[in-house]
Amino acid sequence: MSVPESLAANPAQLATDPAALIASAEAHGAHNYHPLPVVIASARGAWVTDVTGRRYLDLLAGYSALNFGHGHPRLIAEARAQLTRLTLTSRAFHHERFAPFVSQLAALCGMDMVLPMNTGAEAVETAIKTARKWGYRVRGVPEGKARIVVAANNFHGRTTTLVGFSTDPDAYRDHGPFTPGFTVVPFGDLAAMEAALDGGGDGGPDGDEGTVVAVLLEPIQGEAGVIVPPPGYLPGVRRLTAERGVLLMADEIQSGLGRTGRTFACEHEGVVPDVYILGKALGGGVLPVSAVVSSAEVLGVQRPGEHGSTFGGNPLACAVGLEVVTMLREGEIQARAARLGERLHDELAKLVELGALTEVRGRGLWAGLDLAPGLGSGRDVALRLLERGLLVKDTHGATLRIAPPLVIEEEDLAWALAQLREVLLG
Numbered sequence: 001m002s003v004p005e006s007l008a009a010n011p012a013q014l015a016t017d018p019a020a021l022i023a024s025a026e027a028h029g030a031h032n033y034h035p036l037p038v039v040i041a042s043a044r045g046a047w048v049t050d051v052t053g054r055r056y057l058d059l060l061a062g063y064s065a066l067n068f069g070h071g072h073p074r075l076i077a078e079a080r081a082q083l084t085r086l087t088l089t090s091r092a093f094h095h096e097r098f099a100p101f102v103s104q105l106a107a108l109c110g111m112d113m114v115l116p117m118n119t120g121a122e123a124v125e126t127a128i129k130t131a132r133k134w135g136y137r138v139r140g141v142p143e144g145k146a147r148i149v150v151a152a153n154n155f156h157g158r159t160t161t162l163v164g165f166s167t168d169p170d171a172y173r174d175h176g177p178f179t180p181g182f183t184v185v186p187f188g189d190l191a192a193m194e195a196a197l198d199g200g201g202d203g204g205p206d207g208d209e210g211t212v213v214a215v216l217l218e219p220i221q222g223e224a225g226v227i228v229p230p231p232g233y234l235p236g237v238r239r240l241t242a243e244r245g246v247l248l249m250a251d252e253i254q255s256g257l258g259r260t261g262r263t264f265a266c267e268h269e270g271v272v273p274d275v276y277i278l279g280k281a282l283g284g285g286v287l288p289v290s291a292v293v294s295s296a297e298v299l300g301v302q303r304p305g306e307h308g309s310t311f312g313g314n315p316l317a318c319a320v321g322l323e324v325v326t327m328l329r330e331g332e333i334q335a336r337a338a339r340l341g342e343r344l345h346d347e348l349a350k351l352v353e354l355g356a357l358t359e360v361r362g363r364g365l366w367a368g369l370d371l372a373p374g375l376g377s378g379r380d381v382a383l384r385l386l387e388r389g390l391l392v393k394d395t396h397g398a399t400l401r402i403a404p405p406l407v408i409e410e411e412d413l414a415w416a417l418a419q420l421r422e423v424l425l426g
């Protein structure tokens with residue numbers, strides 16, 4: 001095979017020429033994403049700088065992995081100190097950063113135990129394996145019969161098991177065959193949840209036999225377009241699951257850790273799940289850190305050799321994760337998200353009144369905006385905002401998602417909303 005021309009190109013030129021970098025990315029990176037045409041070189045707080053020196057305000061925050069912004073001084077200081085001290089031991093040995101991280105994260109969640117992993121998908125997989133094992137060992141469910149109820153339009157990650165119960169054809173098409181044992185119900189429909197818990201399933205291809213051991217839900221569905229369930233839904237699911245001895249597992253990977261103005265989105269409805277699934281912001285935007293957090297009864301079913309990860313709970317991850325937990329226990333970031341979130345939603349409500357948006361959903365510094373017909377696709381609008389120095393991401397055609405770093409300055413948020421207003425109102 002010949003060396004592709006883009007590989008032979010002058011590396012110094014590649015490094016500063018966005019068109020050349022994008023062409024090379026297209027040629028040699030798989031096309032599983034369709035990035036906006038900006039090439040980022042550095043960032044601080046809510047602002048990023050591209051390879052040409054142009055600045056943009058980040059309104060996506062790495063899908064909430066960057067809740068604390070880019071390069072937060074406290075997180076970078078912890079990471080730097082740990083980098084030169086100890087980065088990896090494997091879990092074959094204890095290391096000094098593990099106990100502080102798991103004990104403080106358990107305390108933040110009001111739970112007993114933590115099982116650390118790396119990516120969000122791994123944490124969801126861990127929760128599923130744990131719920132099944134709990135079903136067999138604690139509930140006495142016959143082997144192979146544990147069933148888990150999930151919601152339509154869910155997003156829990158990209159493994160074959162997780163996309164197997166996705167209802168988005170882009171996610172599951174051509175990736176099967178899939179893991180059986182999941183029942184899909186409409187999100188926000190308590191009667192459908194009750195029917196699924198009492199044995200009526202979705203009539204899906206795997207027959208719906210078995211015993212429900214857990215319900216797995218995003219308290220607010222992020223990738224679906226920031227879908228907030230009707231008031232009373234989450235408490236209703238909590239009551240139905242508690243009555244039946246079924247675990248409620250909240251995937252707070254995107255909704256949790258300050259985004260909605262509380263530590264967890266479940267808190268807005270006074271709901272405490274049996275299992276929290278965390279990721280994204282837990283790594284402080286520095287490295288992937290995820291975790292399953294639960295009671296000793298549930299996580300206690302995992303015994304040596306039965307589940308694990310080479311990198312899960314490594315010293316660097318624990319050092320950064322502990323500082324994230326420490327900041328969350330101080331509570332300022334949640335208060336800030338709540339305060340700025342009110343401003344965001346007040347301004348977006350005006351754009352609904354003016355007819356530029358058909359609907360706005362969300363909580364705290366998190367919003368899904370449905371564009372009025374005639375404004376173009378979500379990507380068209382994202383490209384127009386990019387020209388004005390704003391980074392936003394479209395989802396599902398005509399929906400935009402706004403989720404800035406929670407450290408964004410109030411005047412920067414106001415500036416962003418003014419730009420959005422001008423783009424949408426022309």
Ligand SMILES: *Cc1c(COP(=O)(O)O)cnc(C)c1O
Pocket residue numbers: 063118119120121122124155156157158218222223251252253254255279280
């Ligand atoms: C992003 C996300 C995941 C998957 O996390 P990865 O780190 O990308 O594997 C799972 N659940 C929810 C709700 C998410 O937003």
